[in-house]
Amino acid sequence: MSFGRMHRKEDARFIRGRGTYTDDVRLPGMLYGAILRSPHAHARIVSVDTSAAEAHPKVRAVITGQTLAGLNLAWMPTLSNDIQAVLATDKVRFQGQEVAFVVAEDPYSARDALELIDVDYEPLDAVIDARKALDPGAPVIRDDLEGRTGNHIFDWEAGDRARTDAVFERAEVTVAQDMLYPRVHPAPLETCGAVADFDKVTGKLTVWCPTQAPHAHRTLYAMVAGLPEHKIRVISPDIGGGFGGKVGIYPGYVCAIVGSIVTGKPVKWMEDRSENLMSTAFARDYHMRGEIAATRDGRIQGIRVKVLADHGAFNGTAQPTKFPAGFFHVFSGSYDIETAHCEVTGVYTNKAPGGVAYACSFRVTEAVYLVERMVDVLAAELGMDPAELRLRNLLKPEQFPYTSPTGWEYDSGDYPKALRLAMDLAGYDKLRAEQADKRARGELMGIGVSFFTEAVGAGPRKHMDILGLGMADGAELRVHPTGKAVLRVSCQSQGQGHETTFAQIVGQELGIPADDVEVVHGDTDQTPFGLGTYGSRSTPVSGAATAIVARKVRDRAKIVAAAMLEASPDDLEWADGRWSVVGDPSTGKSLAEIALAAHSNLELPEGVEGHLDAVTVYNPPNLTYPFGAYICVVDVDPGTGQVKVRRFVAVDDCGVRINPMIVEGQIHGGLADGVGMALMQVMAFDEDGNHLGASFMDYLLPTSMECPSWELGETVTPSPTHPIGAKGVGESATVGSPAAVVNAVVDALAPYGVRHADMPLTPANVWRVVNGNPFRTDLAVP
Amino acid sequence: MQVPATFAYERADSVPHALELLERYGPEARVVAGGHSLIPMMKLRLAQPEALIDINGLAGELGRIAVEGDELAIGAMVRHTELLESVTATDLFPIFRDAERVIADPIVxxxxxxxxxxxxxxxxxDLAAxxxxxxxxAVVQGPGGxxxxxxxRFHQGPYETAVAPNELLIQLRVPVAAGxxxxxEKVERRAGDWPVAAAGAVLRIEGGTIVQAGIGLTAVGAPHFCAPEAETYLEGREPGEEAFAEAGRIAAEGCAPHADQRGPADYKRHLAAELTRRALVRAAGRS
Structure with a gap:
């Protein structure tokens, strides 16, 4: 009833410019903060002289690492059991690292005062190339950690090594390929920032901040700073894009809070574009070597991977505690593979911390890219069509629920159907015929196929937590006497349309219009606890909580309706959004009628309270496993190396679609992301550690000019564990599309004997690949 | 938030007024027109002028496009969009349409x-090429006239031009000739990006012979954004694929590109040749 296409309730304010973002928050007496950042990638701090800045007439406070050390706040815990400097005390470890914080009466003076701070640095050799981080004699970045003599962070493995090695030893065919998923940045249009307001009278701290996980922030502030949790209120207002980059707590947030405590005034800090690109959570940076073992006729038997993971200067990746490589070990992908094994080694480098951002589904992105590139490498080796090779190896519908070689339990799917639909929509055979004609004329056309399976919607709690906080979500539903409802959820939209989608879920369950449901989110004083919005978990977890809390309301309504109808609840049925006596629709009572009755003088059975409100906490029994088949068609100009994405067909299966228009919007955005990553985006560094992508002139976001008119298709395989059969979709297209684009370009370059090329496939990179002389895309172009 | 350092601001209401303000504020003042290069540099504090002389009030005076005698006159305050949409300019010289369509984005x-x-x-x-x-x-006005x-000879090095601190560029004049x-032709990593490399070609062909060739190159370290040896090679020859390819090779030899994140030097040199060739082929087709 309430599922289906409807315009987003949020659009009315967004398209009128009436959203309220963190930077729109203005409080009486508010002061402004600015951060002094390191120009060096690696340097010892000899001295910091703030006297000239403090003498600036409009400066109210200058905070340094030494100031914070006095409060035991110079370092803070990361989400990966490491510590990160809030303001540097001993050394700076990446270009753009936070060194000092100025609080002034206006943002201009704060920025001016940064130039009055005199920091004496002693530059040190930097570790920039992750592949050299473990070299003997490499500079030790984390000499703050006791006993640390190198840059090694962790080794981690999954799967069955012995069995996998055995399969490789007897395989008819093996292929191997080195590949880099380069460091990229989610680059939300709204940068990070905070307004902190500590009220000395009440002892209450209020923080406005574009966080994807407001409750987690509040609890962590309480744990780290020792502030009582009920005296902390985190308000996450409208957010201009998050993509995983707004999950963690950044030094600037802590500085704003300390600034407010020190000055007794509210303090606003908003970072600029370059600060955002240089210092906030990056994504990927996985140096991978993949191998596949197969039979001569194209039956994949084993897959193994070695990964060198660049985690930057502090291990701050945001993922469930037990998973240092996120969900990377889902890398056997969508295929029926006997055995798999992966090893991941994490290293420190002189780059910003992060590692899980940009719609990566906890590194499912890297996993899908790896396996989808490897399947194409195998197809080239076997001389087999890549779509045919996939069809030969995809899991079959009857294999679900399917346990992967690394222990994931895929919930449901019909993979061959999705791929065949994508091939039909694309006109696959005709495209191959066109390609053959063009090749005969010396023209370069490529067709790229990718198939992905995602694992989204963390928990369950028994397997997944962040710093001990289990990954489950609460929901509260209040029904007013007139039947209008208020839903309170813990997650926080960054553009996903929660206010619409979740209202539609309530509407569907209670037989009321979605417009009659107000969705409250983002304010920890007003919403129940939960872990937040990232990893495509909102619909799988909070959406499930919403359906369940609505069903609780419906069950309460049944008791009230029974009293109204003077019938036994057992004799009632729910049909067409009303409770009625079985077989007599004319007796039907709508939610509005029941709600008013619940608050009236109606006599209710003993022990039944006169309201319909309900609360719940949803601890998911399993992840959901959305999947899809993508086909990309490109034309490559052999004279210039320019790639034009001509067509992109995307068939997505995210289970039941609550609002297909929002789902399609999410897919459109993710596909554009994929084109960006495949063709233009990278954060490279020169040998001194200078960031070579620190503005939108250098870090390129795709525009409509680079994107074709997306051609979407869908299949619907409901999740068996989710109460309404939905699966997450927010990151599907970002996960699945880069491999399709790269596979298409590599396919186009097949006449040159090319089997692989690293992203981003800029014109220069493509031209060099064609000429057999590719360069490292993560370093300065030579 | 990116905020520039403190600066004074003056709005000029005529060319003489602008010149007077430039004289008053001296060499640390900068003229601001569209502001799409200067303002970002100021926000990053890469540029910290003491004063901005805003000449947007001169858009009427300096914003005309017209054929005057045997020249096309383009006022210095003509916006990119206006040049792109000027049928007078683009009918005479389609190179303007080609180039302006790929300069930045509509907002810029x-x-x-x-x-x-x-x-x-x-x-x-791009426009330099x-x-x-x-x-x-280029027509430049100063205190002396x-x-x-x-x-x-206008560009004297990166970010250096022949315009003195107390002068104003007021107009560009382009010779018009039949035939x-x-x-x-431009290669960019993405719409709106600066060129990896770009080449412009202007050919005057009479009786099946190239009587004058103009080749402009940008982003590839071509001295003064041009390729005189390649032009000389073409003049007097018949237009043709081979001649154009050779001209491209000669043009590339005169370039000294630097590697940056847009591409390595060998690629840019290759583009100088390839894009020169392509621009010559298209220019010949339009003559």
Whole structure:
């Protein structure tokens, strides 16, 4: 009833410019903060002289690492059991690292005062190339950690090594390929920032901040700073894009809070574009070597991977505690593979911390890219069509629920159907015929196929937590006497349309219009606890909580309706959004009628309270496993190396679609992301550690000019564990599309004997690949 | 938030007024027209002028495009969009349409000006190559009056031009001749990006022979954004694929590109040849 296409309730304010973002928050007496950042990638701090800045007439406070050390706040815990400097005390470890914080009466003076701070640095050799981080004699970045003599962070493995090695030893065919998923940045249009307001009278701290996980922030502030949790209120207002980059707590947030405590005034800090690109959570940076073992006729038997993971200067990746490589070990992908094994080694480098951002589904992105590139490498080796090779190896519908070689339990799917639909929509055979004609004329056309399976919607709690906080979500539903409802959820939209989608879920369950449901989110004083919005978990977890809390309301309504109808609840049925006596629709009572009755003088059975409100906490029994088949068609100009994405067909299966228009919007955005990553985006560094992508002139976001008119298709395989059969979709297209684009370009370059090329496939990179002389895309172009 | 350092601001209401303000504030003042190069540099504090002289009030006076005698006159305050949409300019010289369609994006083109682009003196500026190919003349006004500078002597190095601190570029003049074809070819990593490399070509063909060739190159370290040896090679020859390819090779030899994140030097040199060839082919087709 309430599922289906409807315009987003949020659009009315967004398209009128009436959203309220963190930077729109203005409080009486508010002061402004600015951060002094390191120009060096690696340097010892000899001295910091703030006297000239403090003498600036409009400066109210200058905070340094030494100031914070006095409060035991110079370092803070990361989400990966490491510590990160809030303001540097001993050394700076990446270009753009936070060194000092100025609080002034206006943002201009704060920025001016940064130039009055005199920091004496002693530059040190930097570790920039992750592949050299473990070299003997490499500079030790984390000499703050006791006993640390190198840059090694962790080794981690999954799967069955012995069995996998055995399969490789007897395989008819093996292929191997080195590949880099380069460091990229989610680059939300709204940068990070905070307004902190500590009220000395009440002892209450209020923080406005574009966080994807407001409750987690509040609890962590309480744990780290020792502030009582009920005296902390985190308000996450409208957010201009998050993509995983707004999950963690950044030094600037802590500085704003300390600034407010020190000055007794509210303090606003908003970072600029370059600060955002240089210092906030990056994504990927996985140096991978993949191998596949197969039979001569194209039956994949084993897959193994070695990964060198660049985690930057502090291990701050945001993922469930037990998973240092996120969900990377889902890398056997969508295929029926006997055995798999992966090893991941994490290293420190002189780059910003992060590692899980940009719609990566906890590194499912890297996993899908790896396996989808490897399947194409195998197809080239076997001389087999890549779509045919996939069809030969995809899991079959009857294999679900399917346990992967690394222990994931895929919930449901019909993979061959999705791929065949994508091939039909694309006109696959005709495209191959066109390609053959063009090749005969010396023209370069490529067709790229990718198939992905995602694992989204963390928990369950028994397997997944962040710093001990289990990954489950609460929901509260209040029904007013007139039947209008208020839903309170813990997650926080960054553009996903929660206010619409979740209202539609309530509407569907209670037989009321979605417009009659107000969705409250983002304010920890007003919403129940939960872990937040990232990893495509909102619909799988909070959406499930919403359906369940609505069903609780419906069950309460049944008791009230029974009293109204003077019938036994057992004799009632729910049909067409009303409770009625079985077989007599004319007796039907709508939610509005029941709600008013619940608050009236109606006599209710003993022990039944006169309201319909309900609360719940949803601890998911399993992840959901959305999947899809993508086909990309490109034309490559052999004279210039320019790639034009001509067509992109995307068939997505995210289970039941609550609002297909929002789902399609999410897919459109993710596909554009994929084109960006495949063709233009990278954060490279020169040998001194200078960031070579620190503005939108250098870090390129795709525009409509680079994107074709997306051609979407869908299949619907409901999740068996989710109460309404939905699966997450927010990151599907970002996960699945880069491999399709790269596979298409590599396919186009097949006449040159090319089997692989690293992203981003800029014109220069493509031209060099064609000429057999590719360069490292993560370093300065030579 | 990116905020510039403190600066004074003056709005000029005529060319003499602008010159007077430049005189008053001295060499640390900067003229602002569209502001799409200068303001970002100020926000990053890469540029910290003491004063901005805003000449947007001169858009009427300096915003005309017209054929005057045997020249096309383009005012320095003509916005990119206005040049792109000027049938007078683009019918005579399709190179303007080719180039302006790929300069930045519509938002920048609505504000950015022809004169501002040239005076910024960015070594990757598209219009520098276009006007070099067209052998245009820059008209500069100062306290002593008006003088002209051939565009091929206008740029004196990266971000350095022939315009003195107390002068204003007021107009570009492009010679008009029958039988002229022109074209522009650019490779960019993404729409709106600066060029990895770009080439413009202007050919005047009479009786099946090239009587004059103009080749402009940008972002590839071509001295004065042009390729005189390749032009000399073409003049007197018949237009043709082989001649154009050879001209491209000669043009590339005269370039000294630097590697940056847009590409390595060998690739840019290759593009100089390839894009010169392509621009010549298209220009010949239009003559």
């Amino acid at each position: 083109r609505n504000r950015g000006t022809v004169g501002g682009s040239l005076c910024q003196g960015d070594p990757s500026e 276009v006007f070099a190919a067209l052998r245009a003349t 008006v003088r002209t500078v051939p565009v091929r 002229t074809g022109s074209a522009y």
